[in-house]
Amino acid sequence: MVNFTILAGGYSAFIATYTFDSDNNVLSLVGQSETGGNPSWISLHPTNKSILYAVNENEPGALQSFVIGGDGLLSAPVSTVATGGDAPAFTVPLSTGQVAVMNYNTGNGKIIPTASDPLDFDDSSAPLITFPATVSHPHMALENDEEVLVPDLGADKVWRLVEASSVTPGTWEIQGFVAQPEGSGPRHIAIADGYLYALHELASTLTSQQLPAAPNGTSPLIANMSIIPPDPVEGAAFAAGEILIPAVSNSFNGSFIFTSNRNTGVQDARGDAITIFERGPFGTINIVGYVFTGLDQIRGMQFFGEDDRFLIASGVAGDAGVLVFERTGNGGNLTLSTSNTEIPTRTSFVSIAD
Secondary structure, X not given: OOEEEEEEEOOOOEEEEEEEEOOOOEEEEEEEEEOOOOOOOEEEOXXXXXXXXXXXXXXXXXXXXXXXXXXOOEOOOOEEEEOOOOOEEEEEEOOOOEEEEEEOOOOEEEEEEEOOOOOOEOHHHOOOEEOOOOOOOEOOOEEEOOEEEEEEOOOOEEEEEEEOOOOOOOOEXXXXXXXXXXXXXXXXXXXXXXXXXXXXXXXXXXXXXXXXXXOOOOOOEEEEEEOOOOOOOOOOOEOOOOEEOOOOOOOOOOOEEEEEOOEOOOOOOOOOEEEEEEEOHHHOEEEEEEEEOOOEEEEEEEEEOHHHOEEXXXXXXXXXXXXXXXXXXOOOEEEEEEEEOOOOOOOEEEEEEO
16 A cells, blocks of 8 residues: 655645545545645655745745654744745745745745755845846746746746856846747746746646747747637636646656646636646647546646656635546546545645655
């Protein structure tokens, strides 16, 4: 039997802990750990899976660190540091030992060093990075080689950050950007095989292009496709949520992209759909199908398990709780495995195999 410990952030004052028994398809709520307000996005340390980072998506915002105990519950916050702006909606640790956090409402962010103990933040050398746009809403950060890429929903750009000084960690600067379609609102991105895949919240589209050479190279869009499911209900209003590219393996030999629709208008009785694309050669993409989930406004979802076999997701509204799906076929479809409705909404996930 393989058990997974899953932690789930949300718009609340706690992070929830679940266990998933993959042999019996049972998702059980273990408990809730008190945190700062609105730990909406959480991330694991890349090498020490007992360390968790969480934003406090507040005004002003903060970043916290925790120790994950053997039972999957969290310690009290070990370190809390201001993010320098409002509504940090995303955080991720980098391979450098620094932690990136982006402030959605104030168009800025930080990449904060940690001390010798990765639980302790040292923001004394981490200046605020302000994105030079009339409207700026940075929504995530993605490390790619020596760069950090930041999709900006307000500026229609993917900013390219580089560390300005190897002597003073945390000093990052903007070296350029990758322009995105006007009015599209790039929210989250992924990179695979040298191609940049961007999910656009305002246009509800998925685009692909070759990642241009730094600092300010350009490349044409290879694809620009809607993720909205066919025949939406009258009054639906879509805002794309998440993009994930699971592993290709012997179990699942297809290469796919999973994107989540958020219907913020009149709800479809079937709930939000996950739109699945197949990655073709040279950055091409093709729609495989749509999986309706019963969830209301999927904000975060995460693959986990060997070969990225399972997908966990929840909505930010409604009462459908947390759902676990299993990839089937050659990896391009999802079948519902189980659900847990004890907590009606969650917004982001991390998982640890026991």
